[in-house]
Amino acid sequence: MKVAKPGISIPHRGSRTKLTGWWFVIIAVVMIAAFYFYPMIQALLLSFKTGKGANLHYTGLDNYKRLFSDKTFLTAVKNTFIYLIIQVPIMIILGMFISVLLNDRNLKFKGFFRTAIFLPCVTSLVAYSIIFKYLFGTDGLVNLGLTKLHIIAEPINWITDPFWAKVTIIIAITWRWTGYNMIFYLSSLQNIDNSIYEAARIDGASAFRQFFTITIPLLKPIILFTSITSTIGTLQLFDEIVNITKGGPGQSTMSISQYIYNLSFKYSPDFGYAATVSYSIVIMIIILSFVQFKVAGDK
Template sequence: MAKTLNNLKLKSRQSIIGWAFVIPAALLIFIFYFYPIGRALFLSFQTGIGANMQFAGLANYRRLLSDNLFKTSLTNVLTFLALQVPIMLTLALALAYLLNDKTLKFRGFFRTALFLPCATSLVSYSLIFRSMFALDGFVNALLTNLNLITSPINWLANPWTAKLVIVLALTWRWTGYNMIFYLAALQNIDASIFEAAVIDGAGAAARFFRIVVPMLRPIILLTAIVSTNGTLQLFDETFNITNGGPANATISISQYIYRLSFQYSPRFSYAAAISFVVFILVAFLAMIQMRVGDQR
C-alpha cells in the first residue's frame, strides 16, 4: 500500500519534471507561432488592404472553390508529393543502410558527398539544372548519344517533363538530407542486433526489411511528415528552376501565396485563407502518418 503510494508520488513527481522540460519550448512555440497563426486566421475572415479591412466571413474560403490557379497549384504539389516523397525516402534509406556498413571503404567521402546537395547554394544549382535541361543541354546530348531519343526534348517547355525535372531536382537536393537522419538513428541501434542477424543467416535484403525498416520507424515517421510538409510548401525549386511554368504546370501553392502577397496587388487575407487550407491538408496527412507510425 505504502509502496504503491510512493510509486504514485514518484510518477507524479516525474510527470511534473517532464512538464518542466517541455514547457519552455512549448511556450516559445505558442508565442512565436500560434499567436501569429491566430492573427493570420483572423485575417483570413477579412478582405481589404492595409488599414481598410472589413469582416467578410467565409468569403475568402468560398473564393477558393472557383480559383483555378489554386486548384492547379494544389494538384501540382500533390503530384510532386505522390511521385517524389516515396522515391526520395526509399533512396535515402537504402543509402543510409549501405553507408552504415563498417567495412565499407570511403564511407566519409560518400557520406559527405551525398549530404552536400542540400548545402549547395540554390542559385548555382538552379543555374545548372536549367542549363543541363536546355534544348542543347547535357541531358539531351547524353540521351541522344545513348540512342535513347532521336530528337532533343524541350524538358522545361512540356508540362510533364517540367514536372519530372522538379521531381529530380527535389530528389537530388533532399535525399542526402533525409539520409543523415537515418544514419544518426542507425548509430543508436545496437550493433549486436545486426550481428545476431548475420549469424542467423539473414541476407542483406532480409536484414534491411526485417530489422532496419522496423527499427527506424520513429525516424521514418519524422522524415515522412517533414517531407510531406516540405513538398506541400514547396517554393525554392519551382520559383528558381521553372518559375511555375510552362503555363503554370509546376506552380506551387507557396509560389501562388508569394505572388498574392508581394507581386500582385497584395491580398494577404486571401493568402492567409490559402495557408489555412494547406495547413488543414498537411495536418490531416500528418495525423494519418502519426496513426500509422507513432506507436510505442
C-alpha cells in the same frame, strides 16, 4: 543552520532553481511568441478579411468558400500533390537505401561519400535551382549527354513541356533533400546493436530478410519523422518552382506557395485571400500528419 521566524517562510531551494531556469529561457520564449505565434494569429485573423491592399474588412468564411471554386488554387493543389505522391516516397526509400550502404563497416571512403551526398542540402536554393535550369535546358548538358549516348534522338523539352517540367522539379527536389533524410537514417542505424544482425546471420537470415525484419522495424520512428518533414517541405515548395519553371508552362508546375506569393505581390495584392491559402497548407499538413501517425500505429 537558519531558523525561520514565526510567520516568515523561507523559499525552497528547488523553487529558486526553477526560477533561475525560467530566467534562462524567458528571452527565447518572448522572441518565439513575438516572431512566430503573434504572426500566426494575425495571419489567421487576416484570412477572414478581404479587400485590396490595406483596405481590408471582415467577411467571415467567404475566403474559405472561395477556395473550392478557385481553379488556379485547385491546379496548384493538384501539382503540389503530384510532387508529394511521387517525390516523397522516392526520397525516403533512396535515403534509406544509401544509408544502409554507407553503414557498411568494410566500405572505404565512407566520410567522403557521406559528405558528398549531404552537401546538396546546404547549397543555396536559388543557386542550385538556376544550375538545374541550365542543365535541363534544351541545349543543356542533360540533353547533350543523352543524345551522345543515343538514348534520345531529339532534345527533350524539360522546362517547356508540362510533363517533363514536373519531372525536372521532382529530380531537383530529390537531388537536394535525399541526403538530409540519409543523415537521420544513418545516425539511427549506427545505434542498432550489431549483435542483432550477427544473430540473424547465424540463424541463416539473408541480407534481404534482415533489412525487412530488423532494419525497417527499428527505423520506424525515423521513417515516420522523415515522411512528415518531407511532406511539410513539399507542401511548402517554392524556390525550385519559381527559379526553374516560374510555374509554367501555363500553370502546369505552379505550387501552392507560389500561388500565395502571386496573390500577395504579383497580382493585385489580396493579402486576406493569400492568408487563407496559407492556412489551407496548415490544414493539409495536420491531416496528412495525422494519417501518417495512424498508418505508423504510433501513439
